[in-house]
Amino acid sequence: MRNSRSERAGYLFILPWFLGLLIFTLGPMLFSFVLSFSKWDIITGIGSIEFVGLDNFKAIFHDELFYQSLKVTFIFALVSVPLYQIVSILIALLLNMRTRGMKLFRLIYFMPSVIPAVAVSMMWIMIFNPEYGILNRALAWFGIEGPAWLQDPSYALGALIVMGMWGVGNTIIIYLSGLQGVPEELYEAAQLDGAGSFRRFMSVTVPMISPTIFFNLIMGIIGGFQYFTQAFVMTNGGPLNSTLFYNLYLYNKAFVSFEMGYASALSWILFAIILIFTLIVIRSSSMWVYYNGDDERD
Amino acid sequence: MIMNHHKWSLGRLLTFLLLIVGAAIVLVPLLWTVSTSLKSPAEVFQDSFFPKEWHWDNYKNAVTAIPFFLFLKNTLIILIPVMIGTVFSSALCAYGFARFSFKGKRFLFLVLLATMMLPGQVTMIPMFIIFKEAGWIDTFLPLIIPSFFGGGAFNIFLIRQFMRGIPKDLDEAAFMDGASRWSIFTRIMLPLSKPPLIAVSIFTFMGVWNDFQGPLIYLNSTTKYTLALGLSMFKGMYNVEWNMLMAATVLIMLPAIIVFFFLQKYFIEGISLSSAMKG
Numbered sequence: 001m002r003n004s005r006s007e008r009a010g011y012l013f014i015l016p017w018f019l020g021l022l023i024f025t026l027g028p029m030l031f032s033f034v035l036s037f038s039k040w041d042i043i044t045g046i047g048s049i050e051f052v053g054l055d056n057f058k059a060i061f062h063d064e065l066f067y068q069s070l071k072v073t074f075i076f077a078l079v080s081v082p083l084y085q086i087v088s089i090l091i092a093l094l095l096n097m098r099t100r101g102m103k104l105f106r107l108i109y110f111m112p113s114v115i116p117a118v119a120v121s122m123m124w125i126m127i128f129n130p131e132y133g134i135l136n137r138a139l140a141w142f143g144i145e146g147p148a149w150l151q152d153p154s155y156a157l158g159a160l161i162v163m164g165m166w167g168v169g170n171t172i173i174i175y176l177s178g179l180q181g182v183p184e185e186l187y188e189a190a191q192l193d194g195a196g197s198f199r200r201f202m203s204v205t206v207p208m209i210s211p212t213i214f215f216n217l218i219m220g221i222i223g224g225f226q227y228f229t230q231a232f233v234m235t236n237g238g239p240l241n242s243t244l245f246y247n248l249y250l251y252n253k254a255f256v257s258f259e260m261g262y263a264s265a266l267s268w269i270l271f272a273i274i275l276i277f278t279l280i281v282i283r284s285s286s287m288w289v290y291y292n293g294d295d296e297r298d
Numbered sequence: 299m300i301m302n303h304h305k306w307s308l309g310r311l312l313t314f315l316l317l318i319v320g321a322a323i324v325l326v327p328l329l330w331t332v333s334t335s336l337k338s339p340a341e342v343f344q345d346s347f348f349p350k351e352w353h354w355d356n357y358k359n360a361v362t363a364i365p366f367f368l369f370l371k372n373t374l375i376i377l378i379p380v381m382i383g384t385v386f387s388s389a390l391c392a393y394g395f396a397r398f399s400f401k402g403k404r405f406l407f408l409v410l411l412a413t414m415m416l417p418g419q420v421t422m423i424p425m426f427i428i429f430k431e432a433g434w435i436d437t438f439l440p441l442i443i444p445s446f447f448g449g450g451a452f453n454i455f456l457i458r459q460f461m462r463g464i465p466k467d468l469d470e471a472a473f474m475d476g477a478s479r480w481s482i483f484t485r486i487m488l489p490l491s492k493p494p495l496i497a498v499s500i501f502t503f504m505g506v507w508n509d510f511q512g513p514l515i516y517l518n519s520t521t522k523y524t525l526a527l528g529l530s531m532f533k534g535m536y537n538v539e540w541n542m543l544m545a546a547t548v549l550i551m552l553p554a555i556i557v558f559f560f561l562q563k564y565f566i567e568g569i570s571l572s573s574a575m576k577g
Binding site: 006007009010011012013014016017018019020021023024025027028029031032035042046091094095097099105107108109110111112114115116117118119121122123124125126127131132134137166170173174176177222225226228229232233247250251254255260263264267268270271274275278 | 310313314316317320321323324325326327328330331334342343345347387388390391393394395397398399400401403406409410413415416417418419420421422423424425426427428430431444446447448449451454479483504507508510511514515526527529530533540543544546547550551554555557558559562565566569570
């Protein structure tokens with residue numbers, strides 16, 4: 001029932017979003033694009049924006065800290081994304097069993113994901129404290145002398161990865177709902193065919209939750225490139241730039257040294273990287289993601 | 299049958315044990331934080347898990363050492379309008395996308411989905427410059443105003459998916475009876491869309507309560523700080539008095555945990571729905 005009155009009403013209802021798109025997304029994108037080819041320190045007025053062509057990008061490709069921040073972010077993403085997925089799937093499998101008290105367990109496992117990142121950071125600064133932190137005290141029971149964690153360049157990034165594992169509640173929820181969508185008959189059929197529990201997991205569960213894995217992989221990669229608060233609060237990129245995440249470097253360039261053009265160029269490189277990774281995952285998805293016939297087309 | 303039953307119990311026992319170990323890993327850091335927040339300064343450095351004496355006054359000292367209630371007030375000044383703006387404007391746009399057909403709708407909806415992929419960093423710098431030119435730096439406006447313009451692509455998507463599931467007969471019947479589109483929206487669609495609206499409210503609450511980078515960029519004076527930003531400054535300001543720092547940490551965690559406890563059903567449904575956008 002498309003008529004002009006109804007059409008107008010439709011436009012009116014989406015108007016707030018459309019205005020927002022222009023003012024807070026497309027406009028700024030255009031501005032940022034121009035800025036990435038400019039030199040500007042923001043302190044002097046907008047009139048002093050100076051067009052410098054590809055200079056920012058050239059400088060970035062000779063910038064050691066840029067490569068360091070890429071390295072940190074890639075290591076984090078390559079280790080943490082698969083690690084968190086595996087841990088989350090295993091926990092979701094456990095939480096999917098029908099046992100008494102499961103509600104309480106679910107509550108406990110999900111809880112860390114609602115705690116503000118700043119609070120989590122504060123908590124773990126203390127946990128990682130080499131002298132009186134609970135982690136090294138626990139290790140000491142086993143006769144292990146723990147490292148200085150956040151103060152040791154070779155452990156700091158690892159410490160953040162370990163900490164992140166504590167907060168995978170969101171991912172667990174998504175896997176759990178994926179698991180609950182697997183039809184019981186499939187397991188029964190597989191069992192009748194003599195498949196053991198590992199076999200059932202590999203040939204029923206994994207294909208059935210592959211769309212969920214796919215979704216979480218993309219979110220994980222994007223998350224790695226946007227990692228900020230914990231790195232800012234806990235290590236501020238140190239020691240020796242060992243936790244200089246890409247987003248933190250970008251922040252420093254924009255809001256500490258006020259190199260707005262340079263930082264804008266960094267943000268477009270970030271966008272390109274995220275886009276490339278997402279496209280790789282999407283492109284490859286036809287090979288390993290199984291879609292049940294029931295998804296709606298619109 | 300009996301064999302089967304036995305196998306099950308063994309499996310269950312193992313599951314149960316694993317779950318308990320995992321739950322301990324989750325809970326011990328939290329308990330330790332709470333226990334540290336109740337210790338005396340000297341005891342923080344000792345090897346005891348629980349405090350010998352419970353120093354509740356740490357909390358009293360913490361809320362005065364950092365201006366806790368001022369930061370809370372600032373957080374609420376941002377939170378309340380953002381929640382109203384987000385929920386209302388995302389529902390409005392969701393209704394537009396769910397129930398009307400207009401030229402370019404498919405394309406606009408694709409654009410909406412595409413904006414979810416855009417990292418906030420790309421717009422962060424130009425937005426800062428725009429707000430600076432508008433004289434809004436060190437005010438709450440940059441953190442509030444954008445929420446009134448659509449309330450976020452993901453939220454629109456979430457509510458729109460739900461609204462499409464509401465039988466069309468309901469609003470069509472009302473339309474035949476002469477109800478305006480607006481009253482169909484406020485009297486029929488909004489009340490029926492409670493689950494996604496609550497989910498969006500919770501996400502918005504969590505988002506504002508947790509937001510760190512936004513306040514860090516836009517707020518300069520300490521008197522304008524939000525709780526999340528204030529807590530991080532606390533670490534730098536006082537040569538770390540751990541017990542008080544942990545007391546402040548607990549105070550910031552608590553509202554998020556309480557909201558989660560009471561509204562967990564909606565919270566979990568909302569997160570589950572988020573992965574349904576894979577198609």
